[in-house]
Amino acid sequence: MYAGVPLICIPKSGDQKYNASIVESKGVGIYVDYEDLKDSTESLGAALYQILNIDDEGNFNFNSKYSLAAEKMRNNILRNYDPETKKTMKDKFLGKFDGTN
Template sequence: MYAGVPLICIPYAIEQFYNSSLVEHLGIGKYVALIKFVEEEKVENPKFIFDFENAFREMMKENNVYQKAANELRKNIHKDYEGEDKYPIKHHFLEMISKEIDGDE
């Protein structure tokens, strides 16, 4: 999200399904199932190509809601990283890394 590009998620492993649902919940992308679980068994999605094409077309539309949400999240990430306050996250991160390298606690 650092670049503000909407996502098309194609989950395959367990945690990827959760992360993909978060992407949809945040409105920064679409989740396209390559596999589905039917009675606890993995089954290929017969509509995968159709679903992917629809998600791709939706992402390519001008002024799409996913692009707007991704850009908004990008702005927030950059603002928090560079910092509009007195102590941006970037400095905190670098400080913590320096402490670990130096062995300080």
């Protein structure tokens, strides 16, 4: 999410399904079931239409709810980043306790 771009997640195994569901619940992307893609790419096309906010005439608008949510998350990430040390606030906080600051 550092780039602020919405995601289309196609999880296959492990914790990927959980992570994809988090992405979708935060509104920064869409979960597409891998099994659905075996027979048809319709669900992937629908996800692209949603992410790009494509209207009936084929025009798209980058200000979809997913783009706006991804940009908001990016801003939250960068707000907690110190460009001088290249560390997040969490890293700086943890460094105080383990002596690596």
